[in-house]
Amino acid sequence: xxxxxxxxxxxxxxxxxxxxxxxxxxxxxxxxxxxxxxxxxxxxxxxxxxxxxxxxxxxxxxxxxxxxxxxxxxxxxxxxxxxxxxxxxxxxxxxxxxxxxxxxxxxxxxxxxxxxxxxxxxxxxxxxxxxxxxxxxxxxxxxxxxxxxxxxxxxxxxxxxxxxxxxxxxxxxxxxxxxxxxxxxxxxxxxxxxxxxxxxxxxxxxxxxxxxxxxxxxxxxxxxxxxxxxxxxxxxxxxxxxxxxxx
Amino acid sequence: xxxxxxxxxxxxxxxxxxxxxxxxxxxxxxxxxxxxxxxxxxxxxxxxxxxxxxxxxxxxxxxxxxxxxxxxxxxxxxxxxxxxxxxxxxxxxxxxxxxxxxxxxxxxxxxxxxxxxxxxxxxxxxxxxxxxxxxxxxxxxxxxxxxxxxxxxxxxxxxxxxxxxxxxxxxxxxxxxxxxxxxxxxxxxxxxxxxxxxxxx
Numbered sequence: 001x002x003x004x005x006x007x008x009x010x011x012x013x014x015x016x017x018x019x020x021x022x023x024x025x026x027x028x029x030x031x032x033x034x035x036x037x038x039x040x041x042x043x044x045x046x047x048x049x050x051x052x053x054x055x056x057x058x059x060x061x062x063x064x065x066x067x068x069x070x071x072x073x074x075x076x077x078x079x080x081x082x083x084x085x086x087x088x089x090x091x092x093x094x095x096x097x098x099x100x101x102x103x104x105x106x107x108x109x110x111x112x113x114x115x116x117x118x119x120x121x122x123x124x125x126x127x128x129x130x131x132x133x134x135x136x137x138x139x140x141x142x143x144x145x146x147x148x149x150x151x152x153x154x155x156x157x158x159x160x161x162x163x164x165x166x167x168x169x170x171x172x173x174x175x176x177x178x179x180x181x182x183x184x185x186x187x188x189x190x191x192x193x194x195x196x197x198x199x200x201x202x203x204x205x206x207x208x209x210x211x212x213x214x215x216x217x218x219x220x221x222x223x224x225x226x227x228x229x230x231x232x233x234x235x236x237x238x239x240x241x242x243x244x245x246x247x
Numbered sequence: 248x249x250x251x252x253x254x255x256x257x258x259x260x261x262x263x264x265x266x267x268x269x270x271x272x273x274x275x276x277x278x279x280x281x282x283x284x285x286x287x288x289x290x291x292x293x294x295x296x297x298x299x300x301x302x303x304x305x306x307x308x309x310x311x312x313x314x315x316x317x318x319x320x321x322x323x324x325x326x327x328x329x330x331x332x333x334x335x336x337x338x339x340x341x342x343x344x345x346x347x348x349x350x351x352x353x354x355x356x357x358x359x360x361x362x363x364x365x366x367x368x369x370x371x372x373x374x375x376x377x378x379x380x381x382x383x384x385x386x387x388x389x390x391x392x393x394x395x396x397x398x399x400x401x402x403x404x405x406x407x408x409x410x411x412x413x414x415x416x417x418x419x420x421x422x423x424x425x426x427x428x429x430x431x432x433x434x435x436x437x438x439x440x441x442x443x444x445x446x447x448x
């Protein structure tokens with residue numbers, strides 16, 4: 001399998017916070033000015049490093065929410081028992097600095113020449129790298145057909161709701177709300193299962209390219225079902241947020 | 248020296264007994280997170296085999312033969328490049344020393360090949376001397392597929408992407424060719440104590 005060109009050493013650099021905006025009650029998007037940013041691909045992530053007054057250092061990885069060519073933006077969900085995420089969502093404000101290095105990861109990425117049709121499957125904050133892919137598709141003028149299935153607990157937990165309510169031409173968006181649905185909710189109302197995927201996913205015969213991102217239970221169930229319905233495993237790319245549990 | 252992050256305060260206090268066990272940039276988790284680039288393969292044990300050696304002259308074991316090899320309990324700390332460290336994980340499996348003694352020490356480097364196409368490269372000296380295992384049980388239970396079952400490599404002194412899930416062979420080589428994540432910019436060796444996360448670290 002072909003790797004992306006290896007870059008030089010990934011050095012830590014100071015990034016300045018341009019803005020912090022609310023996506024939901026517990027999710028914020030942090031937009032950064034990174035002076036020497038080498039550019040990124042849709043789907044990649046960064047490491048950030050925080051240092052307290054005693055010299056204690058904490059590092060975490062976050063997916064990039066913005067498209068290549070846009071300022072680096074990270075969308076962070078606050079985990080109440082976490083150490084880093086509550087700082088980023090509740091304390092950080094415009095003008096602050098943090099250390100960052102990246103971009104990291106070259107497999108869970110999409111470029112227009114990778115084609116499609118694209119099937120994007122998000123559980124919770126797993127939407128973040130897929131939103132970068134959606135914006136990249138729109139900004140590059142790609143006409144690759146896209147279906148996005150996004151599983152959230154409630155309507156209030158849907159990240160990028162305004163943006164997703166106005167999809168670009170050729171993008172179909174399906175929501176499922178697993179815990180609570182508003183009266184008259186027209187979307188799905190259960191965890192993603194084989195029947196739901198059969199209704200939403202592109203038929204395997206179209207040779208779709210699938211990107212699955214979310215908690216481990218979501219990714220395991222969804223990717224397994226796709227393979228059982230005929231998707232070749234190498235056309236199903238996964239990114240799991242279990243790895244940042246408790247941060 | 249890194250600049251102080253305004254308003255950031257430490258929230259995690261590792262107990263004293265963890266001192267010296269958590270590499271730089273890591274935090275301790277009690278969960279067992281799962282990370283992999285694609286769907287979890289489900290290989291039936293009847294079709295499973297494990298091979299060690301050069302292409303064309305490998306020693307190969309069936310599942311039954313592999314399970315009959317001498318095996319041992321191993322309790323180790325593991326460190327994932329995504330920053331989590333898990334202490335005192337309990338495994339059971341076959342030492343890679345045992346496998347190489349039977350197959351022949353036939354080269355200085357190894358590439359682990361896995362179901363699903365994943366690969367990772369390691370120096371053979373990091374697989375020998377009681378430092379590496381092919382593990383098929385975790386916490387006294389058969390290793391679950393999402394954690395790499397039926398068997399995964401266990402090389403706890405390197406970042407955990409080197410402990411390849413669903414491992415099926417160790418190919419011996421003359422050169423240290425990069426594997427899957429190593430081709431995507433991750434470090435060729437991956438020592439957590441030297442924080443070798445990415446190429447050039």
